[in-house]
Amino acid sequence: MNVLFFEVTLLFYFLGTTLFLVQLAGRWEGIWKLSFVVAGIGFVFHTLALVSRMIEGGHIPLTSMHEALSFFSWALVLFFLVVELRYRVHILGSFILPMAFVSLISAAALPKEIRVLEPIFRNVWMHVTLSLLGTVAFAVAFIAGLMYLIQEHMLKSKHLDGLYRKLPALDFLDELNGKAISFGFPLLTLGIITGALFAEFARGSFLNWNAEQIGALGTWLFYLIVLLGRVTVGWRAKKAAYLTVVGFAGVVFTLVGVILKGQHPFA
Template identity: 40%
Template sequence: MELTFTYLALLFYLSASLAYMGSLAARPGKLLKVAGILARAGFVLHTGALAVHLYQQGRPPANLADWLAFYAWATVAVYLVTEAHYESKVIGSFAIPLVLLLLGASAALPKTIETLSPPLKHFGVWMHVILTLLGNAAFALACCGAVMFLVQEWLLKSKHPGVLFERLPSLKLLDDLSYFSLVLGFPLLTLGLLSGVLVSYSVWGSFLSWDGRQIWSSITWVFYAALLHGRLAGGWRGRKAAILSIIGFCGVAFASLAANLIIRGTHAF
């Protein structure tokens, strides 16, 4: 049942991605509406797949395939909040293809079974996973907004911007989107890391075990703290903030996918 829901969600996300992309080249009205419906249908099926997974496994994500599936779900959830806040569905033309990539990678990876010790199944671990996923998902949206900002800026400076320039949101809205996602994601990541530190202390008797993921996540947190401070106090906006948002998300991706392969530790993947 989980696989069925997952493959159906992939199908709907693929259809939504094509509809979103089509809306950038054609009249956006009907296509954007269809794309939104398809994305939401995919989200419902995706939720069903994760619900079945949680019912069967009864544990937090314990391998990379699980984590990517949950991360894709969190990214859609944050996107839907962002879309409602800005009343702009065009953001989905960048966000939903990213979700499709994440969930597709999850479906393609082997589903290795990782056994978690009983202490790692308590409430604190769930809080750590959920908050961290939502924080990183908000940073994914900030990155999407930053990429769109750079594309729109390049189109604005070109002599013949074309139809894509008319379809994408204004530079101000895209900059605000990245800022909103940063303000949303940073507290979530902070609480997620703090809950992880408390879990580490309660299980192993030390606040940090210094595995690759903890080290790089700490570096990423410092980077986003500096970016948020720069935006609040230093007036960082526009192109500079967009480039830094993209760099920050690259750090998130590295922390999630590669850091723990370099320095193994308490994280299962």
């Protein structure tokens, strides 16, 4: 059942992505609503997929890379729907939906079977949820940064058409960027702490200096600097946008590394 729901979700996200990308190109007033509804339906199926997977497996479905990517995509879409209802920044969908779709289709490519959990892994979901929610926040910061850089370029080059009209104001994007990071950073911190505790519990050591642990610590340190820079010396606006775009590239790199090397108990 959960696989069926998953596939329906994939279809709706594909549709939503297409609709949202069409909007980047043209103008058609009615399409915003349609895209929002399609994304919303996709989200409902996605929730059903996650819940039914949880019921079928008997544990929180955050124990494989497939599940993690699916959850990541779910949280992104949830974020978009909430922000869209509250602030009506339609164009956010044109960035978030494609990302959610790519993440979900990567999940589709990975082994989907529900794992039988060894008792030792029972509480790993805490670590995974926190780290993933932190990653979602960084993804949002990345998108806000990307939109900022595009809008910034439009304004500087005085090319005041097309995307310029659709993108929100610079300071809104900068604020979104800042908020996302100050939200994501504590989540990642807690994610790393719970991960370390879990590693201590499962393997007897906090840290064994493998690639993805170094990656995670590097990411943490990077965002710590970005955050401190914003608060103290005014690393905001363009600089913050650049840093978060580059930073998220690092996060994706670490994740791909985890998947490819398969060292993490996860993969």
